[in-house]
Amino acid sequence: MFKIVKKQVLAPSVFLFEVEAPRVANAAKPGQFVIVRARDHGERIPLTIADYNKELGTVTIVVQELGVSTKLICNAEVGDFYVDVVGPLGNPSEFLHLDDSTLKSQRFLFVAGGVGAAPIYPQVKYLYGKGASVDVILGARNTELLILKEEIKKTCNNLYVATDDGSEGHKGLVTDVLNYLITSNGKIYDNVVTIGPMVMMKFVALCTKKYGIKTIASLNTLMVDGTGMCGACRVSVGGVTKFTCVDGPEFDAHLVDFDEAMCRLNMYKTEEGKKLKEEEEKNHQCRIGRYA
């Protein structure tokens, strides 16, 4: 059992949780993820580690309500327990291998969409702290859904914002900003790291390929065990099948077959949707019962 010690609303239906999981906190490194089960009959849901505190033995996750299972995770309150928090899973970010003097000369650009802002935050903080040059593009549907903006702003050189509806920053896509920075603004980057919706990462990868900039994407595939046992998380990278949970989650974005990955991600969409509907119907009936 893993106790929730902090809950914060970051945006409508996006929550941050700090959970007591001392073993996970002790071993966690940027880039890794955990698998969370909210309750006994719950599904195993992979979530990127957004931060961790080794002294307090806590890990931070950021969750968006999407289906039944993420809803259960989001409904938990401070003092409640998740039945399982397993991790840290996957490989730590590649740049952790770089020594400090190399990092000082590196120019990073992070491109994050939606809740992808959460997992980039510890990486941005780490690199900026080591003296690397770090720019960040945050994208969201609207200004309300931009998360961790102030926190990230404090730990990077330049922050750029793009929203679909133009309610903040550039009206349009993160790739518009990316193109602008490179072609019109004369920016040069050695590395791009992108985390967010699969379709966004696909277009970021296409864009940076054009400019020949090394790009890393952190993939949020379907998973069951997270330890290499089932293959639900498989992706094609450079024509070879990889398991995201043990070979990733970070891959060379220019080699990932995003179309296949998007297709696979939707495999259970209908199933999840069905389940949510059933649940709502159940609740609905309950209420009828209660008020009758």
Next chain:
Amino acid sequence: MADAKSRVAAKEQAPELRVKNFKEVAMGYNEEEAIAEASRCLECKNPRCVAACPVSVKIPQFIKHVKDADFLGAAQVIHEDSSLPAICGRVCPQESQCEGSCIRGIKGQPIAIGKLERFVADWSREKGLIVNKTTVSNNKKVAVVGSGPAGLSCASDLAKFGYNVTVFEALHVPGGVLEYGIPEFRLPKSIVNYEISNLEKMGVVFEPDVVIGRTISVDDLMAKEGYCAVFIGSGAGLPKFMHIAGENLNGVVSANEFLTRVNLMRAFDSDYDTPVYVGKNVVVVGGGNVAMDAARCAVRLGAKVTVVYRRSEKELPARREEVVHAQQEGIAFQYLSNPVQIIGNAKGWVEGIECVKMELVPSKDGGRNSVVEIPNSNFNVSCDMVIMALGTSPNPLISSTTPGLKVEKWGGISLSDPSGETYRKGVFAGGDAVTGAATVILAMSAGRKAAKAIDEYLKGISCN
């Protein structure tokens, strides 16, 4: 009563009923039936069944006790050599072990040794009669990694020797393949849970949600947490794929994924949140127990199932009983066929599988027949789901994070001594992690052997 040539039939759920539920298929003997079956035993002086049992259970002795209606006596005999009889009685490949060499089998049916073992184990469990002795603790800590049959039996013996044992398990429930792989209708989870709660009563501590090599390393278990020795029973969990075109289409899954969703996550029960996709026409590729289990789960979830296997019926590696049960449940078998590619539709979902016909070629040295493709014999089977049950290999997570451990080319942990010692001092291993995918009984016996070796090792050193 049966004539001496044929065995006493054990009751089973009728096929048309059982394809609609996940309850156990074989119902087992009652006392009269068990005694009648036991009475067929010839009590051979040089019992071939014992020689063919991987752990040499004293079979004629326990059967004699059954014959005399002394079931507790029978249970005690079995327990000397097997720590998981209720499980082995249900899942051992008896036809190629004890029953396969029973003299009775030459002119008739062999004694139903597995069913008798199961009867005795169930009887003593239901009566609560096998009580494991608790031993005074010697205050030495031993870590067991993995809670499959290897880990459970190692933990059990270590606890009996007096060690403080903690079992670390990556998944959220203990049991290994017994829990996530073998379905409820073949091995009720209540039996696995009973074994686990017995260990807990003996003082064994289970820590789920710990992935050794990620959450904590073997090194840190020993250096920082004070474990004097470590047993690795992490199994062979990595699913193999064929590396053919179309394998990443939607609707193509490993048997491990399908079985995990169904058995561990209970996707068949609407009270649980995990979804599972089940096609209307399912092709299962493979011929082992895993393939049979996947096929039979799919049938129970409403699918029409075809098993595609490279060789012929005779070579099916699955337990005979599972094959018979699968056939009774309406599963079709397409023998001597091998997939060459999986065909998808415009939406990225599987809609068929292309296979090629195969031919058996007798091997020159009398070993297993080999198979070759028959050129230009390709044909398509239409389906909306493909389950790959091609076998598994050991997960590299532990071997790649434990300095000093040696592995075989195919990933199995190398032993420096058959007792279970590895090349890393204080670290022992056994079960599928060492042998590759094998059987419950072999994993159990490896776990017990290693427990003995660990005891020998720790007697000679001071630790803590």
